[in-house]
Amino acid sequence: MSAALKSLRIVQFAMMGSIVAYAIAGEIVGSAHRPANPTLDYAFTTMSVLIVGVIFVVRRTLVLPSADNLAAHPDDALALNHWKSGYLATYVLCETLALFGLVLRFSGGNMQQSLPFYVGGFVLLLFFAPRTPGRPSST
Numbered sequence: 438m439s440a441a442l443k444s445l446r447i448v449q450f451a452m453m454g455s456i457v458a459y460a461i462a463g464e465i466v467g468s469a470h471r472p473a474n475p476t477l478d479y480a481f482t483t484m485s486v487l488i489v490g491v492i493f494v495v496r497r498t499l500v501l502p503s504a505d506n507l508a509a510h511p512d513d514a515l516a517l518n519h520w521k522s523g524y525l526a527t528y529v530l531c532e533t534l535a536l537f538g539l540v541l542r543f544s545g546g547n548m549q550q551s552l553p554f555y556v557g558g559f560v561l562l563l564f565f566a567p568r569t570p571g572r573p574s575s576t
Contacts, residue, residue, distance in 0.1 A: 438511055438570075441517060445521060446566070446567055448525065449562055452528050452562055453559055456535040460552075472545050481537040481554065485557065488530050489557075491530060495530070500520060503517070503520035507520055531559075532558060535559065538553070539554075
């Protein structure tokens with residue numbers, strides 16, 4: 438369990454670092470003075486809202502039930518795989534938000550348009566840090 442937790446934290450920090458790299462690359466390379474496409478901004482904003490919803494569904498269906506199962510049965514390999522997969526899927530979705538910001542920046546958007554995507558992906562990665570499964574709730 439501790440090895441899985443450590444590897445998830447490494448992935449989390451690597452993805453947080455990549456978001457910072459996206460923001461820096463977006464500013465260095467910039468948009469090559471192309472006009473911004475407002476339709477792309479609206480499309481990415483809509484998809485981002487949907488992705489955040491999917492993140493919560495993934496956590497509700499994979500991470501939380503697996504964490505409860507692992508709290509009761511720490512040696513359950515299937516629950517551990519579901520738990521890790523849920524976190525990895527969450528992280529990939531968070532990273533997608535940041536990639537929207539980078540694509541928007543490269544396609545003519547300015548930093549103010551891209552920044553919410555970078556910040557959103559980074560904050561969600563930070564918020565969904567892997568936690569050791571606790572004791573199951575007794576209801």
